[in-house]
Amino acid sequence: xxxxxxxxxxxxxxxxxxxxxxxxxxxxxxxxxxxxxxxxxxxxxxxxxxxxxxxxxxxxxxxxxxxxxxxxxxxxxxxxxxxxxxxxxxxxxxxxxxxxxxxxxxxxxxxxxxxxxxxxxxxxxxxxxxxxxxxxxxxxxxxxxxxxxxxxxxxxxxxxxxxxxxxxxxxxxxxxxxxxxxxxxxxxxxxxxxxxxxxxxxxxxxxxxxxxxxxxxxxxxxxxxxxxxxxxxxxxxxxxxxxxxxxxxxxxxxxxxxxxxxxxxxxxxxxxxxxxxxxxxxxxxxxxxxxxxxxxxxxxxxxxxxxxxxxxxxxxxxxxxxxxxxxxxxxxxxxxxxxxxxxxxxxxxxxxxxxxxxxxxxxxxxxxxxxxxxxxxxxxxxxxxxxxxxxxxxxxxxxxxxxxxxxx
Numbered sequence: 001x002x003x004x005x006x007x008x009x010x011x012x013x014x015x016x017x018x019x020x021x022x023x024x025x026x027x028x029x030x031x032x033x034x035x036x037x038x039x040x041x042x043x044x045x046x047x048x049x050x051x052x053x054x055x056x057x058x059x060x061x062x063x064x065x066x067x068x069x070x071x072x073x074x075x076x077x078x079x080x081x082x083x084x085x086x087x088x089x090x091x092x093x094x095x096x097x098x099x100x101x102x103x104x105x106x107x108x109x110x111x112x113x114x115x116x117x118x119x120x121x122x123x124x125x126x127x128x129x130x131x132x133x134x135x136x137x138x139x140x141x142x143x144x145x146x147x148x149x150x151x152x153x154x155x156x157x158x159x160x161x162x163x164x165x166x167x168x169x170x171x172x173x174x175x176x177x178x179x180x181x182x183x184x185x186x187x188x189x190x191x192x193x194x195x196x197x198x199x200x201x202x203x204x205x206x207x208x209x210x211x212x213x214x215x216x217x218x219x220x221x222x223x224x225x226x227x228x229x230x231x232x233x234x235x236x237x238x239x240x241x242x243x244x245x246x247x248x249x250x251x252x253x254x255x256x257x258x259x260x261x262x263x264x265x266x267x268x269x270x271x272x273x274x275x276x277x278x279x280x281x282x283x284x285x286x287x288x289x290x291x292x293x294x295x296x297x298x299x300x301x302x303x304x305x306x307x308x309x310x311x312x313x314x315x316x317x318x319x320x321x322x323x324x325x326x327x328x329x330x331x332x333x334x335x336x337x338x339x340x341x342x343x344x345x346x347x348x349x350x351x352x353x354x355x356x357x358x359x360x361x362x363x364x365x366x367x368x369x370x371x372x373x374x375x376x377x378x379x380x381x382x383x384x385x386x387x388x389x390x391x392x393x394x395x396x397x398x399x400x401x402x403x404x405x406x407x408x
Contacts, residue, residue: 163246178354183359184359184360189361190364194302199309201272201276208314209270211311212268215359225248231273231274232252257269272290273291280321296367300374306365307364308361314357316355319353320337320339324338356405362391365388
């Protein structure tokens with residue numbers, strides 16, 4: 001021991017040990033070479049990070065490897081590899097090598113999941129709009145209220161929640177994309193209080209009333225609801241009866257109309273009735289008789305303004321070229337239409353033609369300047385009825401002159 005040479009700590013040991021090897025796993029030397037102990041590893045200066053961790057140390061004993069020391073050194077190296085970050089000096093290798101390629105598979109699965117999520121999100125945005133997540137939340141909330149019965153229905157059967165979130169959602173694409181309805185004069189409907197909207201009626205099937213309902217709901221600044229007065233036939237048909245009640249329609253009688261107007265509702269009436277709805281195509285846009293003016297009497301009793309409404313485009317959706325009175329009598333309906341497509345094409349003939357519509361609301365005719373007793377004056381009722389009819393007819397002619405085409 002006395003003859004051993006002392007190696008100063010600050011002396012360049014790399015010159016004595018020769019070129020260094022890359023740092024690797026401790027104890028991984030070839031068979032027959034000396035084994036590096038943990039003490040020799042800790043003796044490597046920190047100033048030389050590129051020196052091989054398993055390089056031979058001059059002061060270390062040479063000879064056969066110690067199995068116990070090699071195992072202990074391997075365990076210490078493994079612990080260092082687990083504690084060190086991937087890619088750091090002295091670590092046991094990259095994350096891919098440590099988990100046998102599992103990290104690469106996990107990254108690939110994550111990329112696939114993200115791509116699938118992006119694709120589903122894009123599809124939802126195209127189908128339901130930019131705020132699709134909010135719409136889905138509203139839909140789930142609506143279903144919860146329907147299941148638990150947490151909704152209100154008035155004495156007429158009107159379900160406002162169902163109308164706003166379901167029925168309007170079904171009719172809106174037909175209104176905007178199929179018929180491409182243009183709405184004019186919607187500001188003539190008052191923002192509050194009762195009003196009576198009087199419109200022409202046509203089209204073989206009463207789609208014009210539904211489109212007028214969407215126009216008032218979606219285009220009025222106050223998003224008002226149009227409560228239509230429907231014929232008796234609507235409320236005797238199965239399914240149609242329930243849907244009409246839920247949508248706010250009620251029987252076309254003076255009592256119901258007066259009650260709705262007194263409550264401040266916007267009431268819609270089409271005085272032509274089946275005479276206008278089932279008139280032949282040759283008489284299109286020629287108003288039929290308005291009855292005895294019962295709607296004017298109701299407006300006079302309540303003081304509600306009368307808003308004339310002219311609808312162009314509904315006459316051509318089902319061009320009625322004939323009427324089978326025998327079938328109508330057997331089925332108990334006012335008329336049985338014969339069109340170029342119905343009944344020849346079967347159910348396909350019920351698809352309306354995609355005509356271009358225009359709905360114009362005229363200036364209101366005031367009735368609050370008359371006393372309620374004026375509703376019993378037949379001459380006043382006749383004059384106001386004729387005034388409303390002539391206003392609608394002249395507006396129809398004006399819109400027809402301005403129209404470029406039936407479909408554009």
